Amino acid sequence: MRGVNRPLRWEIEDQMKLHGYNLNQVAELAGINAGNLSRALNGVARSITIGQLDALAQLFGKAPGWLYELYTEECISEEKWSRRRLIPYLVRCAEFGRHDCIEPVFSKLLDNPKNVSIIFAAAEQLFQKERLREAEHFYQVVIDGTKDSFSEMLAVSHYRLFLIAQGTDAEKNWRAVIRFEPFRKRLPEHLQLAALLKLTKACFALQKWDEVEKFADELAELSMALCRTREKIESERHLVCYYGAGLLFKGAALEKRGLYDQSKKYVRGYANLEWPEPLNEEAQKEVEMLKIWGKANLYTLEVLTGNKDIIDQYADYIENINRPTDILAGLITILKSANTYGFSVDHVLSRFSDAIHSFHSFDDDLILSDRHIRFRYHKAMYEFRHGRIKTGLDETLHCLSLAHKMNRNEDYVRCTALFEQYKAYASEQQIESFLQYPVRAV
Template sequence: MNLAPTIRVHTEKYMREQNLKLQHFSDITGINVGTLSAILKGSRPMSMNQLNQITSAMGLEKGYFYESYGVESFIESAPHWRRLEPYLYECAEIGKLDCIQQVITHVTDDRSYIEQLFEVAEDFFVKGLKEAALILYECVADSEKYQHSERLALCQYRIFLLHKTLNKFNNLNAAVKFEPYIDKLNEEIQLDALKDLANLYSTMNLWDKVFELAEESIRRTDLQIQLHFMRRKKKPRVAFYPLFTYKAYAILHKAHVSGERRQYIQALEYTDIYEEVVNKINDPTGEEQELIKLFKGWAEGNRYLYKLLSGDFEVLNDYHVYLDANHGEISTAFVYILQAANQYFYNVDNTLNRFKDKIDDIRTKKYVNIYNEQASNFRYIRLFYELAKYRLNQNLIDQGIDDLITSLQRCVSSNDDMMCIKCIDLYGKYRHFASKTQEKQYTKLIDKLSVPTFRS
């Protein structure tokens, strides 16, 4: 078997081809001639900065030698954290994820680096280097000796957050895998985890689970608030938000669940309760004022929403004014406006015309709302399903089928079985009106849906 040329061999070959003496190449790279000589002789290890200087001097793109450097410095030689840490950062920043995976798989055999790797993963997470962070978190979790440690639980929490996709099966699998670790987290971080889990389960229509998590969140938040007031010396906040936020948000979840169960009076009562929670905050900070404003805005919008779903369309004009000032709520609002219109056979053409541009932006993915990607996807599917029903009820068949196919496309890509079935059922009632183009689009989507996907 032929061994791959080392970086040193590549460099020496380049110098011969370019007829460069050591001093000249030293001048080009900016590396001291004595240091460069020692590197080329193999008597001195090469730093990442020196590697980048040599690579640039040879006219190659940054990262050209990263795979070779990883093998030579961390697999074939004993790894040293002083060189490994900058290597991980450089690879993460230019997307050399395979290099990180290759080196980390080898390095984690030495458990002395677990703590440092976790700290780097946390820094990657904060900086938005999510794919690189995920590799480190998974390696640390696999190598964690103390299976009940808080660090392991935090790794699993980060993995859960980073594994979320638009595929509902993947999300459910990630949630089920993470949930047993919640109790091992810091007590305040548990509140973030419960909120994130409830958000995810709500996109799957698992309302009993959402309600259960909301009640548990309220219980744990109340306990943390009590402990906070009992402490003589205030500790720095660990949770992402002020504590009251989690109680208010959990009650908002309970209102949402009640609304989905068509218990609209109960939903309005919960809405009053979470608004009361935020109104009780004394001398709020700037951050708390922003959150209070957010919850009060949600409460106002949700009251219109639950009244509409109860059949009270007299609030629709006031809802228009609210949405004019709160564009981030439009995708959510129209799901329920159309649902109410379909349920009570009420004409909302004026509303659709008023916000036509916003709906078109949602359709063409130009519109970004305030919710996370999974929730946005869930609302997108429901919005165009309800819009399709509304158009079909108006006998606007061609437009209605187009909207239905829009919803089905996202259902298929997300493996949303329940909404797929609803779309297929509705299409079946109007299939004989579909154009050849629409039927072809529909058939392609059904073919994708019927092909089983095997996962390891």
């Protein structure tokens, strides 16, 4: 037998003999064209694909990844790489955990910087298949192997790593933001929009208000600029959605800073959003939702300035919306105002007791987990200020557990200090629960 793929052919032919199959039987049972299989086994053409090799493995009762260590012979000849074969090969190696095959290929590929694009293409396929842990390694290899700091491929790899890193670990999320931020403007425009929105959301959850304002401004400006160019942009969502989100987060960041009058300007902007061109049905729905949020947030700003006369009206509004996420946001506002201006909202808390019990379901979402921890802290403060110490301590412990789980150091230290303030009134069980959490420095 001739050719560099001789060992692979030998293994296949040995299995054919062992199972008593002729070539036509193997071709039929494995779903492979008999002519292609014949040419591959005779070394006439390098025609076997990784999919065909997987089919043969299944036919012969072999484990997934069978003969992968020999398959590079199908991808390389005299230092020339077959991109068409190598990309699916690397993807399948990653899916089956054949790291022993991946690393030698990477080592050879990286001898020529142009070959980094092969690793990137495989990473993209893994990402689309949601094989994120495997894709993460591939993207890091691309980053390490790319010398051009302005490469679009490099920027996209950083963006993908940022997305993969997002979770409820606050410290990890912040590191991911810092790492990706310098590359955001090097992305293609359709990805820039999605990236800016995700950066804004991540920083909002982290309470990094400077960054929220910066990315929100960029998001609104870029979406409007792209609209004015009249060029068709294949973005994930309609441009008006990104524009409205930019205004929404800008207003929210100003609200968090206590700049309520400035915030109202942006809230009115997305509550009465006008767009230079006709909107499709999906975009129109987004605009209608922004109007709903705008009305709710104008209520929010009124409540935060101490207007307790509209509390019940506000409660009616969020109840009518009937979205647990909006109820959570509304109750944070109500509690914050009650704590600031010293009035009772017991009747509101009672009204939404069922919804409050369901808030734990938000703890795996970046934005909602941030809201949940803020709700528990404000509720703990509210209970303490109304003399319900035991309930306040319970809420503090709940808040502390969330801060611990989410690795939010500032919230963790703040909850610890709050518990210590009322520790003398704690039950043995509450103290026991508190002591299970380690001491952290500010």
